[in-house]
Every structure is written in structure tokens, then in C-alpha cells.
Amino acid sequence: MSYLAKSPWLIHYDGSSCNGCDIEVLACLTPMYDVERFGIINTGNPKHADILAITGSVNEQNIPIIKNIYDQMLEPKVVIAIGICATSGGIFRECYNVQGGVDQVIPVDVYIPGCAARPESIIDGVVKGLGVLEEKYKKYGKKR
Amino acid sequence: MAFLKLAGTVTKRMGMKSACYMYPVVAREFTKTTRGHVELDSADCIYCGLCQRKCPTKAIEVNRQEKNWTIQPLRCIVCSGCVDVCPKKCLRMENTYSSSVTSKF
Amino acid sequence: MSKRTIIPFGPQHPVLPEPIHLDLVLEDEKVVQAIPRIGYVHRGLEKLVEKQEYANMVYVAERICGICSFIHAQTCSQAIEDLLPIEVPERALYLRTIWAEMSRTHSHLLWLGLMADAFGFEALFMHCWRLREKILDMVEDTAGGRVIFGSCKVGGVRVDIEDAKLKDIVIQYNDLEKEIKEITDVFVEDYSVKHRLVDVGVMSKEDAHVLGAVGPTMRGSGVAKDMRTLGYAAYKYLKFEPVVETAGDCYARTKVRIREVFQSIDLIRQAVAQIPGGPIAVKVTGNPTGSSFQCVEQARGDVAYYLKANGTKNLERFRVRTPTFANIPPLLKMLGGCELADVPVIVLSIDPCISCTER
Numbered sequence: 214m215s216y217l218a219k220s221p222w223l224i225h226y227d228g229s230s231c232n233g234c235d236i237e238v239l240a241c242l243t244p245m246y247d248v249e250r251f252g253i254i255n256t257g258n259p260k261h262a263d264i265l266a267i268t269g270s271v272n273e274q275n276i277p278i279i280k281n282i283y284d285q286m287l288e289p290k291v292v293i294a295i296g297i298c299a300t301s302g303g304i305f306r307e308c309y310n311v312q313g314g315v316d317q318v319i320p321v322d323v324y325i326p327g328c329a330a331r332p333e334s335i336i337d338g339v340v341k342g343l344g345v346l347e348e349k350y351k352k353y354g355k356k357r
Numbered sequence: 358m359a360f361l362k363l364a365g366t367v368t369k370r371m372g373m374k375s376a377c378y379m380y381p382v383v384a385r386e387f388t389k390t391t392r393g394h395v396e397l398d399s400a401d402c403i404y405c406g407l408c409q410r411k412c413p414t415k416a417i418e419v420n421r422q423e424k425n426w427t428i429q430p431l432r433c434i435v436c437s438g439c440v441d442v443c444p445k446k447c448l449r450m451e452n453t454y455s456s457s458v459t460s461k462f
Numbered sequence: 463m464s465k466r467t468i469i470p471f472g473p474q475h476p477v478l479p480e481p482i483h484l485d486l487v488l489e490d491e492k493v494v495q496a497i498p499r500i501g502y503v504h505r506g507l508e509k510l511v512e513k514q515e516y517a518n519m520v521y522v523a524e525r526i527c528g529i530c531s532f533i534h535a536q537t538c539s540q541a542i543e544d545l546l547p548i549e550v551p552e553r554a555l556y557l558r559t560i561w562a563e564m565s566r567t568h569s570h571l572l573w574l575g576l577m578a579d580a581f582g583f584e585a586l587f588m589h590c591w592r593l594r595e596k597i598l599d600m601v602e603d604t605a606g607g608r609v610i611f612g613s614c615k616v617g618g619v620r621v622d623i624e625d626a627k628l629k630d631i632v633i634q635y636n637d638l639e640k641e642i643k644e645i646t647d648v649f650v651e652d653y654s655v656k657h658r659l660v661d662v663g664v665m666s667k668e669d670a671h672v673l674g675a676v677g678p679t680m681r682g683s684g685v686a687k688d689m690r691t692l693g694y695a696a697y698k699y700l701k702f703e704p705v706v707e708t709a710g711d712c713y714a715r716t717k718v719r720i721r722e723v724f725q726s727i728d729l730i731r732q733a734v735a736q737i738p739g740g741p742i743a744v745k746v747t748g749n750p751t752g753s754s755f756q757c758v759e760q761a762r763g764d765v766a767y768y769l770k771a772n773g774t775k776n777l778e779r780f781r782v783r784t785p786t787f788a789n790i791p792p793l794l795k796m797l798g799g800c801e802l803a804d805v806p807v808i809v810l811s812i813d814p815c816i817s818c819t820e821r
């Protein structure tokens with residue numbers, strides 16, 4: 214992994230997940246995994262965020278909210294789908310209210326499998342997401 | 358004193374080792390029981406399809422004619438159901454997680 | 463009369479890890495009324511019984527909620543075992559009890575951390591979660607998963623814990639108990655914590671009873687009701703008393719949960735001391751028939767499962783009433799008349815778990 218030229222901020226939205234992946238995302242922020250070492254901060258404000266981390270699948274109710282958050286984020290941005298629910302709908306794929314993975318609604322850049330996704334796996338995924346972010350920066354022709 | 362109740366703990370911990378794992382600098386050792394991902398020893402498999410039928414997310418696909426066994430890691434919820442049901446015990450639950458990917462296919 | 467304002471709270475709110483929406487009707491700074499709107503996490507998993515066979519429903523039940531995952535799986539298994547009917551070996555019952563209590567300790571520490579975060583005590587949050595990770599390590603070592611344990615199945619448990627490991631768990635919990643005591647003393651005694659919690663969100667004993675509160679929310683108001691006294695799993699062999707506080711405010715609910723952490727550790731100790739040897743699972747044959755109703759105490763209160771079967775491999779009905787669902791009416795009662803700044807603390811004080819509520 215290249216050194217981080219930027220401290221990426223992260224916004225987390227919980228789709229219709231079971232909580233398992235959410236608390237693993239939170240666990241990443243706490244002493245044992247401590248992603249703040251890398252300058253990653255969990256923010257509540259979409260305008261501040263570079264990375265949108267979504268746990269859980271999408272359903273009728275939260276599609277507009279996910280779209281709303283995504284649209285409010287500034288370009289370039291990266292979307293990470295955390296957990297099997299967010300990648301494919303998982304065990305709830307056949308439920309009547311579940312539309313499937315997050316990629317049904319917005320473009321996803323990194324998929325993190327696991328039920329629940331392990332914090333290590335989430336960290337790996339975020340690092341991968343940073344690579345994507347870097348490339349997107351280049352495409353936008355921005356100087357950092 | 359009821360103020361500064363946490364101060365004692367905080368000072369004590371300053372002298373101690375950091376609680377942080379330092380992942381990814383230090384690799385994580387997984388326990389033997391950790392459910393990470395499913396692996397197949399294809400030599401023993403008889404392509405009976407029991408694992409496919411048991412899987413709650415239809416992550417496994419078994420083709421008897423072509424002797425083909427595939428798993429979609431992006432669907433598997435690592436429940437270990439297939440491992441328990443396999444009659445030849447040729448499925449294993451490895452303790453390392455499957456890695457993240459940037460595209461689904 | 464002053465002017466009324468309506469403030470939307472959620473579904474994406476920094477204090478909430480999960481989406482719930484509340485419309486808060488305010489008069490100046492006072493909340494007059496709170497109108498909830500739920501449905502953001504609804505998946506409709508009860509209908510999955512038509513597609514999944516009954517043994518797989520345990521996996522689904524486990525994924526109703528990632529925090530009480532094990533207890534959901536336990537309740538679902540219990541109900542199916544009741545329908546089949548089969549007798550679960552003693553050792554499996556004890557192992558289930560041990561895992562359930564481990565999940566309770568980790569859930570309560572998680573909640574204490576979130577609570578500290580809600581009233582702005584970041585350091586305390588970090589310490590709670592630091593201790594919680596040690597429990598998760600033990601869980602992973604024994605069950606195989608960190609939050610989704612995956613160790614319960616119909617007819618018993620999937621994996622055994624060796625006796626040496628059980629002893630090790632007790633030793634680790636003994637050490638952990640001292641560290642947890644250090645942290646929880648802060649909650650009980652610290653001036654600033656008390657300032658935020660005492661006399662906030664008061665619910666009387668009558669209200670708790672009438673509105674049907676469950677779990678620590680109810681026991682914080684002085685009602686001594688704990689489903690574990692029903693004696694399911696191995697609780698019939700263990701000695702414990704429901705933890706009760708009488709004040710009915712956020713502080714009392716916090717104290718209930720703190721004392722329950724220590725109670726759980728004690729229960730694990732008792733269970734490890736008494737656990738018999740023998741098989742950990744029995745073979746499951748046949749299909750379930752009839753209906754079964756199971757009530758089990760989760761970290762957040764009692765969960766009720768109603769299962770109906772018709773002799774095929776798919777169940778006919780799968781109904782779950784989760785603790786947070788029962789705790790929402792009391793929450794709305796508590797919110798009436800509170801200050802806007804106290805809303806996050808009060809919402810958190812019932813330990814909301816939205817993914818349970820909406821399933």
C-alpha cells in the first residue's frame with residue numbers, strides 16, 4: 214500500500230443490516246483496531262466524507278436515503294459495501310422487502326465479504342478503497 | 358473524589374502496552390475455530406450436491422455431469438452448514454477470511 | 463403558548479448507529495411529543511420460512527440481530543426442539559448458557575460504550591470497547607465467529623468447548639471483572655456522568671408495567687421480572703436474582719446493566735463449575751408439528767418466538783417479538799417533557815436495537 218497522501222474520512226450508513234457488520238465497523242474505530250492511526254475518521258456529515266461505507270442490503274425505504282447521502286458527497290468518492298448483505302443480499306436475498314446488494318442503487322467500488330465482515334477485512338477493504346480513490350483523483354486531474 | 362474518576366485508569370494505562378493490535382503491520386493470528394471461508398478438497402468430492410441443497414444462500418453450485426464445484430464468496434455467509442452436511446468430509450472451513458474485491462465478477 | 467417546532471431526528475444521525483426516525487415536536491427546548499417512524503431496516507425475514515427449511519431458520523434467526531445473535535439462535539432452536547420434540551443433552555444446555563451470558567456481557571459493554579459516547583465521554587467509550595474486544599476474542603476462540611457466533615443448531619450445539627478452555631474462560635473473566643469494575647465505577651460515581659443521567663427520562667413503576675417495558679428498561683423502574691427465572695437452558699441449575707433498581711431514570715437503567723455484567727460473569731463461573739460431560743448434540747429426524755411459544759431473556763429484554771409447523775420441512779409461521787419493539791412505547795413516554803439535548807441519551811437508555819425491531 215502506498216503511503217496515504219490524504220486522511221480519508223468515512224461516513225457509515227446502515228442499510229437493512231443485522232447490526233453485526235455495523236458494530237464491526239465501529240469496532241474498527243476502537244482501541245484494538247484503531248483506524249484513526251491512518252487518519253480515518255468516522256464523520257456524520259456526507260459533505261466531509263470521501264468514503265461511503267454501507268452495511269446491509271437495500272430496501273424500498275432506504276433507497277432514497279442512500280441515494281441522498283451519495284449525492285451529497287463531493288466527487289471523487291468511493292463506495293464500500295461491507296458484509297454479504299451489502300454485496301449480494303446474503304441470507305435475506307429472498308426476502309420480499311430486500312432489493313439485493315447496494316450495487317442495485319449506486320455504483321460500488323469495493324466489496325468486502327464476510328458475515329460478519331471481520332475488522333481486519335474491513336481495514337483491508339478500506340485500504341483498497343483508498344487505491345480506487347487515488348485513481349479517481351487522477352482522473353479528475355486534481356493536484357493534491 | 359467523584360471528579361476525575363477515570364484519571365487513575367488513564368494514568369495506569371499510559372505505562373502499559375498499547376491495546377492496539379497494530380493491524381496490518383502485525384498480522385492477525387486466527388484461532389483454530391474461526392470461520393473464514395470454505396475450501397474444497399476436490400479429490401474426495403463425489404459431486405452429490407448435498408452441500409448445494411443445504412446452503413441457505415445458494416452460494417454453492419455443483420454440476421454432477423461436468424464434475425464441477427463452485428462457490429461464490431460474495432454470497433457465502435460462512436455458516437458452516439455445508440461443511441457439516443458433506444458426506445465425504447471434503448469441505449473444510451479455513452480460518453482466513455476471503456479478501457475484498459473491487460468488482461463482482 | 464409558545465410556538466411549536468418539529469425536528470426530524472434520524473435516520474442518519476451521528477449518535478445512532480442504526481436508522482430510526484423520530485419527529486420531535488418541540489415547545490422551545492421541551493419535547494412535547496415524539497412520533498416514531500420505523501421501517502428502514504425491515505427485511506421481512508419471517509416470510510423466509512417458506513423458502514428455507516426449518517434447520518436453516520436458525521441461521522436466519524441468528525442474523526436478526528448481530529448483537530444478541532446467539533440468543534436468537536438459541537431461542538429459535540429451543541422452539542424447534544419443542545416442536546419436534548427432542549431432548550437436548552445437558553452439556554449442550556450448559557454451553558448455550560455460557561455463550562448466552564458471554565453475549566450478554568459483550569452487549570452490555572457495547573451499550574455502556576455507546577452511552578458514554580452519547581453523553582460525550584469519549585475516553586470512557588474507548589475503554590468499554592477495549593474490554594469488549596477481550597470477550598470477543600474468547601467468543602471467537604470458542605464459537606468461531608466474532609459477532610455471529612454460529613455455534614447453536616437444532617438439537618444441541620455445533621462445537622464443544624474443552625474443559626481446559628472453559629477454565630481459561632473463567633480465569634480471563636476473573637481478570638476482566640477487575641478491569642470492568644474500574645470502568646463501571648466511573649459510570650456509577652463520576653460527577654459529570656451523574657449530571658447527565660440522574661432524573662433524566664424517568665419512568666414510574668406503573669408506567670413500566672402498563673406500557674409493557676421489558677428487560678433492563680423495566681427492571682430499572684423497579685419491576686423484578688427476568689425471563690431467565692423461567693429456567694430454560696441451564697438456568698434452572700444456577701442461582702441468581704433479577705437485578706432491580708427503583709429510580710426509573712437513565713442512571714438506574716445504567717446501573718441495572720452494570721450489575722448484570724457482574725451477574726453474567728458469576729453465572730458463567732457457576733455454569734463452568736457444574737457443567738457435566740457427555741454428548742453436545744442429538745441427531746435430528748422428522749419434521750416439526752404443532753406450535754410453540756418461547757420466551758427468552760436477551761440483553762435488551764425478553765424476546766418471544768412463536769413457531770407453527772404443519773409436518774413439512776418448512777415451518778408455517780415464524781413470529782418474533784423483540785425487546786426493543788416492546789420498549790418503544792415506554793421510550794415515547796420518557797421523551798415527552800424532556801429537553802432536546804437529552805433526547806440522544808434517553809433514546810439510547812432503552813438500548814435500542816432497530817434491526818431486531820423491524821426484522
Ligand code: SF4
Nearest residue numbers: 231233296297298328
Ligand atoms: S453480512 Fe451478516 S453480519 Fe453483516 S449485516 Fe448481513 S447478516 Fe448481518
Ligand code: SF4
Nearest residue numbers: 402403405406408443
Ligand atoms: S456435499 Fe461434499 S461430496 Fe457432496 S458435492 Fe458437496 S463437497 Fe462434494
Ligand code: SF4
Nearest residue numbers: 412433434436437439
Ligand atoms: S458456509 Fe454456509 S453459506 Fe457458505 S457455502 Fe457453506 S452452507 Fe453456503
